[in-house]
Amino acid sequence: MHGSIEEGRSGLLPPGEGEVLRLPAPLPLDCGRTLESVDVAYETYGTLNEDRSNAVLLCHPLTADQFAGRDHPVTGKPGWWSYLIGPGLPLDTDRVFVVCANVLGGCMGSTGPASLDPETGRPYGLGFPVVTISDMVRAQAALLDALGIGRLLAVVGGSMGGMQALAWAADFPERVRNAAILASAARHTPQNIAFHEVGRQAVMADPAWRGGDYAGEEPPKAGLAVARMAAHVTYLSEAALEEKFGRRFQDRASLGYGFDADFQVESYLRHQGSSFTDRFDANSYLYITRAMDYFDLGSGEALSERFSGTKTRFLLASFTSDWLYPTPESRRVVRALHGAGAAVSFVELRNDRGHDAFLIPDPAFEAVLEGFLGTAMREAGV
Amino acid sequence: MHGSIEEGRSGLLPPGEGEVLRLPAPLPLDCGRTLESVDVAYETYGTLNEDRSNAVLLCHPLTADQFAGRDHPVTGKPGWWSYLIGPGLPLDTDRVFVVCANVLGGCMGSTGPASLDPETGRPYGLGFPVVTISDMVRAQAALLDALGIGRLLAVVGGSMGGMQALAWAADFPERVRNAAILASAARHTPQNIAFHEVGRQAVMADPAWRGGDYAGEEPPKAGLAVARMAAHVTYLSEAALEEKFGRRFQDRASLGYGFDADFQVESYLRHQGSSFTDRFDANSYLYITRAMDYFDLGSGEALSERFSGTKTRFLLASFTSDWLYPTPESRRVVRALHGAGAAVSFVELRNDRGHDAFLIPDPAFEAVLEGFLGTAMREAGV
Numbered sequence: 001m002h003g004s005i006e007e008g009r010s011g012l013l014p015p016g017e018g019e020v021l022r023l024p025a026p027l028p029l030d031c032g033r034t035l036e037s038v039d040v041a042y043e044t045y046g047t048l049n050e051d052r053s054n055a056v057l058l059c060h061p062l063t064a065d066q067f068a069g070r071d072h073p074v075t076g077k078p079g080w081w082s083y084l085i086g087p088g089l090p091l092d093t094d095r096v097f098v099v100c101a102n103v104l105g106g107c108m109g110s111t112g113p114a115s116l117d118p119e120t121g122r123p124y125g126l127g128f129p130v131v132t133i134s135d136m137v138r139a140q141a142a143l144l145d146a147l148g149i150g151r152l153l154a155v156v157g158g159s160m161g162g163m164q165a166l167a168w169a170a171d172f173p174e175r176v177r178n179a180a181i182l183a184s185a186a187r188h189t190p191q192n193i194a195f196h197e198v199g200r201q202a203v204m205a206d207p208a209w210r211g212g213d214y215a216g217e218e219p220p221k222a223g224l225a226v227a228r229m230a231a232h233v234t235y236l237s238e239a240a241l242e243e244k245f246g247r248r249f250q251d252r253a254s255l256g257y258g259f260d261a262d263f264q265v266e267s268y269l270r271h272q273g274s275s276f277t278d279r280f281d282a283n284s285y286l287y288i289t290r291a292m293d294y295f296d297l298g299s300g301e302a303l304s305e306r307f308s309g310t311k312t313r314f315l316l317a318s319f320t321s322d323w324l325y326p327t328p329e330s331r332r333v334v335r336a337l338h339g340a341g342a343a344v345s346f347v348e349l350r351n352d353r354g355h356d357a358f359l360i361p362d363p364a365f366e367a368v369l370e371g372f373l374g375t376a377m378r379e380a381g382v
Numbered sequence: 383m384h385g386s387i388e389e390g391r392s393g394l395l396p397p398g399e400g401e402v403l404r405l406p407a408p409l410p411l412d413c414g415r416t417l418e419s420v421d422v423a424y425e426t427y428g429t430l431n432e433d434r435s436n437a438v439l440l441c442h443p444l445t446a447d448q449f450a451g452r453d454h455p456v457t458g459k460p461g462w463w464s465y466l467i468g469p470g471l472p473l474d475t476d477r478v479f480v481v482c483a484n485v486l487g488g489c490m491g492s493t494g495p496a497s498l499d500p501e502t503g504r505p506y507g508l509g510f511p512v513v514t515i516s517d518m519v520r521a522q523a524a525l526l527d528a529l530g531i532g533r534l535l536a537v538v539g540g541s542m543g544g545m546q547a548l549a550w551a552a553d554f555p556e557r558v559r560n561a562a563i564l565a566s567a568a569r570h571t572p573q574n575i576a577f578h579e580v581g582r583q584a585v586m587a588d589p590a591w592r593g594g595d596y597a598g599e600e601p602p603k604a605g606l607a608v609a610r611m612a613a614h615v616t617y618l619s620e621a622a623l624e625e626k627f628g629r630r631f632q633d634r635a636s637l638g639y640g641f642d643a644d645f646q647v648e649s650y651l652r653h654q655g656s657s658f659t660d661r662f663d664a665n666s667y668l669y670i671t672r673a674m675d676y677f678d679l680g681s682g683e684a685l686s687e688r689f690s691g692t693k694t695r696f697l698l699a700s701f702t703s704d705w706l707y708p709t710p711e712s713r714r715v716v717r718a719l720h721g722a723g724a725a726v727s728f729v730e731l732r733n734d735r736g737h738d739a740f741l742i743p744d745p746a747f748e749a750v751l752e753g754f755l756g757t758a759m760r761e762a763g764v
Contacts, residue, residue, distance in 0.1 A: 222587035
């Protein structure tokens with residue numbers, strides 16, 4: 001069977017790994033339904049200070065999880081932001097207490113479609129309610145309540161994590177002193193939706209998906225791998241692909257005149273697709289992409305109004321070669337925040353890595369984040 | 383069974399429709415194999431003049447076919463360039479004789495993976511040799527030989543059709559007076575390859591594909607539909623998607639909180655995917671995308687050398703919003719042609735439709751094509 005399903009450890013989180021908190025109260029959702037029983041799996045880095053003023057919530061992107069600053073228990077690889085989390089690093093664990101929680105609907109221990117539905121005693125599958133970015137934020141807020149953290153020093157996130165950071169600032173303004181939104185947007189464009197829909201259809205086209213009811217059976221790995229491949233192309237820039245792979249061959253000197261992976265880029269993509277299926281649940285992929293597609297904080301004045309009266313200090317950063325959440329989407333947010341009278345820093349970073357730039361070491365990016373968080377720490381006296 | 387397989391009408395070409403010519407000699411291929419028996423399905427528009435000097439070869443893009451100027455026998459829809467082919471139109475059938483042939487490896491009557499392998503008496507499937515753009519051109523040249531056409535007034539093509547037009551000018555320079563290469567490139571970039579590989583993996587992930595051996599069975603429609611969806615997103619610009627669909631809902635006033643097509647763009651893509659499977663063969667999709675990925679006429683001086691001494695007059699046209707074959711790819715070709723001392727016109731057309739712009743009526747584009755072909759006709763005295 002794919003993953004472990006036991007009380008408080010749903011999805012693919014290995015037994016005995018990480019922290020999981022059962023929320024003390026039911027969680028109401030945007031769709032109108034309520035989840036009676038919700039687990040939130042999370043990791044922390046650093047120490048919460050006495051007056052609980054040094055907590056930073058780090059929000060993860062689509063296919064990452066709470067293992068941002070330590071080796072991943074499934075893949076064994078370093079945490080996805082481990083180069084930014086630690087003593088003396090931008091998320092300086094000598095000074096701040098970083099909390100990172102697996103999103104609602106995820107598959108690394110938080111309640112999601114692979115969790116047991118208390119009403120049926122079977123995994124939810126498609127019986128799981130469709131959740132939104134604001135629902136994810138509401139679950140995180142309940143986790144912070146349980147940890148005794150009222151106001152956050154900062155909420156930080158890239159891509160879908162940035163959407164959560166924006167939703168935090170909009171939904172809980174009094175709890176967010178600073179918000180860093182990286183390579184992100186205030187809404188999903190039709191092109192963003194289109195690419196996600198391709199991925200969902202790839203999963204659903206796999207007979208092993210069984211209408212989402214594959215618990216206890218072989219999961220729809222082939223469909224999920226195709227979905228991952230399609231998405232992965234959108235994370236990379238043309239320049240990055242050109243530099244990493246060009247038209248170079250894999251394991252041969254010339255064309256193979258067949259359908260094996262002739263080109264390095266093909267081999268790379270196939271590996272990205274197949275390895276993904278070991279650490280991600282297909283139904284979670286459907287639910288999380290759906291949440292992102294549903295995300296839309298509004299346009300123009302309506303977007304400004306979501307932040308009216310905000311005291312939060314904002315950083316928005318975009319990357320020149322990111323064509324998935326390009327700079328104009330960040331500028332839209334910046335304009336709306338200016339309209340709301342918010343304190344906003346905005347920087348477009350020259351970087352040819354594409355959307356994934358926010359996951360790759362880059363001195364200029366690190367300096368921006370360090371500067372923003374350094375000021376936040378000084379102003380809060382931590 | 384999917385499509386008809388009978389002598390001289392392989393793939394999905396309905397019985398009694400269109401012209402099919404059996405080549406009089408075997409066709410040698412770039413891979414080293416030889417196809418002993420090759421059919422080329424084609425359509426003509428206009429009349430060949432007495433000195434056979436008014437023939438224009440139109441090369442079709444990936445998923446189109448020879449039905450460029452007449453209603454399609456499978457879909458009933460107007461030909462894909464019907465607004466450009468006819469009396470008084472840029473491809474003026476009062477003056478020129480247009481030939482358009484289904485490419486080798488295709489599924490609309492030309493020999494391809496759905497054709498019968500004479501050695502086994504069964505459809506080739508993956509036993510069909512991997513063909514190249516130059517192989518397609520060689521089959522077209524043999525067709526023109528059989529039709530008694532030596533030198534072409536022009537070869538014209540967009541996207542993969544433009545690759546064929548370039549290969550024609552490189553491989554048979556003495557047979558090409560003019561060549562119009564639209565929204566195309568002299569090589570597939572790693573990003574182009576990556577998107578095609580996603581599509582191929584989607585087809586191959588479908589259990590109905592059966593390793594390519596699905597003749598007589600239900601074809602892998604689900605996988606092919608996903609491949610088409612993934613490709614289709616790359617044919618449209620962000621601006622076109624924004625204008626056509628935005629975040630507008632389909633059949634509802636608000637979010638549905640489910641996995642039905644909430645957004646118009648989802649519904650559109652699903653329709654593009656499913657309707658495609660009625661007119662296209664999954665194995666042909668693999669072979670033709672492979673031919674495109676293999677296409678690489680070289681870089682810099684090597685690319686120039688492919689055209690050294692050419693007398694062909696060239697038109698290169700790109701579209702500002704085409705991110706699949708963007709303007710820099712056309713400029714690469716223009717530079718190489720200049721290096722070869724060729725006569726080249728180049729125009730980048732302001733158009734927000736994306737790659738599909740060359741398939742959509744647009745006065746500026748039509749004027750460019752009409753000007754180029756008008757000069758060609760005058761110079762040839764037709």
